[in-house]
Every structure is written in structure tokens, then in C-alpha cells.
Amino acid sequence: MKDDYLWDRSGEPDAEVLRLERTLGRLRHRPRPLELPRSRPLPRWRLHPTLAAAAVLVLMLLGAGVWLALHRSADATTQRLIIVGPRPVSLVGLYRRAESFQPSVGDQGKQNADVRSDAERASRQRRRLEAGQAEIILARRARERREERMMRESEEAAEKLMLALRYASSKLNLVQRQIQVNKEHGPAS
Amino acid sequence: MSEVKGIADLFPVSNARQGAAQAGPHRAASPHARLVEAVKGGDRQAFDRLYDLYGPMVHGILLARVPWNDVDDLVQEVFLHAFKRLDSLRDANAFGGWLAMITRNRAVDYHRRSREMEELPLDLAHNAGEGVDAEAAEAMTLIRTLPETYRETLMLRFVEGMTGPEIAERTGLTPASVRVNLHRGMKLLREKMGVLETT
Numbered sequence: 001m002k003d004d005y006l007w008d009r010s011g012e013p014d015a016e017v018l019r020l021e022r023t024l025g026r027l028r029h030r031p032r033p034l035e036l037p038r039s040r041p042l043p044r045w046r047l048h049p050t051l052a053a054a055a056v057l058v059l060m061l062l063g064a065g066v067w068l069a070l071h072r073s074a075d076a077t078t079q080r081l082i083i084v085g086p087r088p089v090s091l092v093g094l095y096r097r098a099e100s101f102q103p104s105v106g107d108q109g110k111q112n113a114d115v116r117s118d119a120e121r122a123s124r125q126r127r128r129l130e131a132g133q134a135e136i137i138l139a140r141r142a143r144e145r146r147e148e149r150m151m152r153e154s155e156e157a158a159e160k161l162m163l164a165l166r167y168a169s170s171k172l173n174l175v176q177r178q179i180q181v182n183k184e185h186g187p188a189s
Numbered sequence: 190m191s192e193v194k195g196i197a198d199l200f201p202v203s204n205a206r207q208g209a210a211q212a213g214p215h216r217a218a219s220p221h222a223r224l225v226e227a228v229k230g231g232d233r234q235a236f237d238r239l240y241d242l243y244g245p246m247v248h249g250i251l252l253a254r255v256p257w258n259d260v261d262d263l264v265q266e267v268f269l270h271a272f273k274r275l276d277s278l279r280d281a282n283a284f285g286g287w288l289a290m291i292t293r294n295r296a297v298d299y300h301r302r303s304r305e306m307e308e309l310p311l312d313l314a315h316n317a318g319e320g321v322d323a324e325a326a327e328a329m330t331l332i333r334t335l336p337e338t339y340r341e342t343l344m345l346r347f348v349e350g351m352t353g354p355e356i357a358e359r360t361g362l363t364p365a366s367v368r369v370n371l372h373r374g375m376k377l378l379r380e381k382m383g384v385l386e387t388t
Contacts, residue, residue, distance in 0.1 A: 006346070006371055007353040016379065017347075023324050024347040029248035032261060034240050036233065036272050 053172040057165065064161050071150060222281035229275055240268055243285065245349035246359040247292045252348055253333070253340040254296035263299060267292050286361025331381050339374030342367060 004011030218226070221242065227235035247267050251260045271288055278287050332343050345351045345360075353371055357364040 003372055003375075006375055007368055009352055016382070017375070020328060020347045020378075021350065023328050024344075025350055026322065026325055027252065027257065027329070027348050029245045029264070029349060030261075031241065031244050032265065034237060034268055035265065036236065036269065 050172065050176065053168055053175065057168055060161065060164055060168070064157065067157065068154070071154070219282055221284060225275070225278065225281035225284045228272075229281075236268075236272055239284070243288055243359060244268075245351060246285070246345060246356075247288065249345040249349040249351070250289060250292045250341055250360075251296055252329075253337070253344040254293070255299050257329070259299065263295055267295050270295070283361060285359045289360045331378060334381065335374055335377050339370050339377060342370035343374045343378065346371060 003014075005013045006017050221239070224235045224239050224242075228239065244264060247264050248260060251263050251267075255263060267288070271291055274291075278284060328347075332340055332347075335343070342356060345356045346353070351359070353367050354364060356362070357367045360367075362370075
């Protein structure tokens with residue numbers, strides 16, 4: 001069939017197709033030298049380094065804020081737990097009562113037993129108080145150490161953050177200078 | 190033998206889409222795709238090679254849509270645009286279809302801008318182009334009265350001298366679609382030429 005020639009120039013040529021090929025073939029593409037820019041532009045997302053740097057800064061600030069907020073909330077929880085610890089017991093009233101006690105002669109034996117019992121109770125209370133106070137002191141010292149450590153870590157984090165900001169700022173300046181140079185002299189190939 | 194049969198062949202546009210979908214991004218890289226990757230890697234000579242390979246396709250597609258006098262400038266613009274935007278092309282194997290789409294969009298922009306700037310004759314058939322000999326101008330005028338799909342395929346076949354398989358390979362259409370377009374376009378053209386001769 002003649003359509004084979006129309007399709008891939010195989011088979012018997014069609015006179016009309018041959019005539020059209022000959023006539024229209026004169027208009028065939030004559031390639032002119034292609035005038036291309038010295039280099040291909042960067043992808044669109046790389047055309048905005050200022051925005052990218054700003055986004056990095058914002059993310060870093062957000063991260064630092066979240067980190068500080070989390071550590072502060074952890075600190076507050078620790079403080080609340082310390083407050084809930086052993087409470088001091090006031091034994092002033094008990095001591096005064098023991099000092100002002102004056103037993104009568106008839107009740108001597110019973111009173112002696114009561115006094116011993118009160119003294120033992122007071123002694124137990126005192127030991128408990130001392131133990132509680134020691135625990136409070138230990139907890140306070142632990143809290144102070146924790147606070148010192150957190151202060152130190154906060155200072156270190158702040159230093160790191162400042163360092164990152166300085167680094168990002170220098171990068172941003174570099175990119176802006178490069179953009180300026182490209183605008184003045186065209187992009188480097 | 191060359192009679193096109195089958196329901197699928199009756200729908201060239203859907204066929205083309207199906208072909209593009211089947212192609213997918215995971216097929217093996219063709220030599221043309223390797224050229225595209227080379228350009229992405231900074232090889233400018235590879236783009237010159239692509240210009241040689243695809244210039245006729247771009248020229249033919251434009252010739253089917255815009256006045257002959259402006260086609261060469263538009264070819265340059267299309268390749269310049271493609272050069273700048275090549276990074277947006279994900280599948281290097283789809284370069285031909287991508288470039289054809291850019292070319293068609295560029296032709297649409299051309300007409301939009303022309304309407305904004307001045308009143309041009311709406312019928313391209315009367316604007317075959319100065320500097321074209323009478324016989325070629327007459328043939329072009331007839332082809333430009335055909336539906337766009339057939340017009341484009343016939344321009345690539347007769348003006349650029351591309352075969353059906355070459356048209357399919359360059360434009361990203363399926364061979365079946367191209368064959369249908371050639372067959373039906375030629376049939377319509379014959380009818381129009383017959384009418385012209387009888388009048």
C-alpha cells in the first residue's frame with residue numbers, strides 16, 4: 001500500500017506525497033548557531049539563598065527556644081519534688097512541757113515511767129528531725145549542683161547558638177557578595 | 190497492509206497519554222536521555238547535539254502554528270527556554286515530549302502577545318509567509334487548514350522529512366498515534382487538494 005511510503009518511506013512511493021516532500025522540503029529547518037548564556041541558571045530553589053539562610057536561622061532559633069523551654073520545665077518539676085520531701089517537725093512545745101514537769105510523791109513510779117517514755121519519744125523525734133534535716137540539706141545541695149550544671153549548660157548552649165548565628169551570618173554575607181558579583185559581571189561558568 | 194485497525198488507534202490523543210504513562214521514569218536511558226543528563230551536568234556541547242537532533246521537530250511544530258517568518262526566532266527562544274529550565278525535567282527520557290510541549294506553549298504565547306500588540310490576521314492560512322515560493326506557500330496554506338494534530342504531524346513529515354517512527358520518537362507520541370495522524374491528515378489533505386483543483 002502507498003501509506004507505507006507515507007509512514008516510513010518503504011514500499012511504493014505515492015506521487016502526491018513525493019510532490020509534497022519536494023515542495024515543502026525547501027522550508028526545512030536550517031539550524032542557526034544557538035546563542036546560549038554562559039552557564040545554565042541555578043534551579044529556582046537555589047536562586048534564593050537569602051531566604052534559605054533566613055529559614056535556617058529561624059529554625060535554629062526555634063530549636064533553641066524549644067530546648068530551653070523543655071529544660072526549664074524539667075527544672076520546675078524537680079523543685080516541686082524537693083519541696084514535697086520530709087517536713088521539719090517542731091519539738092519546742094514538747095521540750096517545754098518536759099522541762100516544766102514536776103511530779104508528785106505518790107505518783108513517783110508512774111511519773112518516772114512517763115518521763116522516760118516522753119524522753120524516749122523526744123529522742124526519737126529528735127533523731128527523725130536530724131535525719132529529715134540532713135535529707136533536706138542533701139536535697140538542697142543536689143538541687144544547687146543541678147542548678148549550677150544547668151546554668152553551665154545554658155551558657156554553653158547560648159555560646160553555641162551565637163557561634164551558629166555568626167556562621168550563618170557570614171555565609172549569608174558571602175552569598176550576597178556572590179550575587180552582587182554575578183549581577184555586575186555575569187555568573188561564572 | 191498499512192490500514193490502521195483497532196479501537197485503540199481510533200483515539201490518538203489517549204494513545205499518546207497511555208504511551209507516556211507506560212514509558213515511566215524507570216526505563217533504561219536512551220542515548221538522547223544521556224545527552225540530557227550530560228547537559229544537566231554542565232556539558233554545553235551535549236545541548237548543541239540536542240539542538241541538532243530536536244531542532245527540526247521544534248521547527249515543524251512551530252511551522253504548523255505560527256507565521257513562517259517568525260519560526261526561526263521562536264526556535265531559538267524555545268531552546269533557550271529549555272536550556273534554562275532543564276533542571277525541572279525529572280525524566281530525561283521524556284525530553285522530546287517536554288520540548289514539544291514547551292514549543293506548543295510558546296506558539297500559544299506568540300499569538301497571545303500578537304493579539305495584545307496589533308491586530309494580525311486570525312486565519313493563519315492567509316499568512317503562509319513571505320519569501321516562500323508559490324507552490325510551497327499553497328501547500329502550507331492547505332495544511333494549515335487541517336486540525337492541529339494532523340497539521341503538526343504532516344509538517345514534520347513533509348517539511349522536516351522525518352519518518353513516522355522518527356516523529357513518534359522525538360515527540361513522545363506512540364507510533365500508532367502518529368500513524369493515524371499521518372493517514373487521516375493525508376486523507377483530508379488529498380480531499381482539500383481535490384477540491385482546490387476542481388475549483
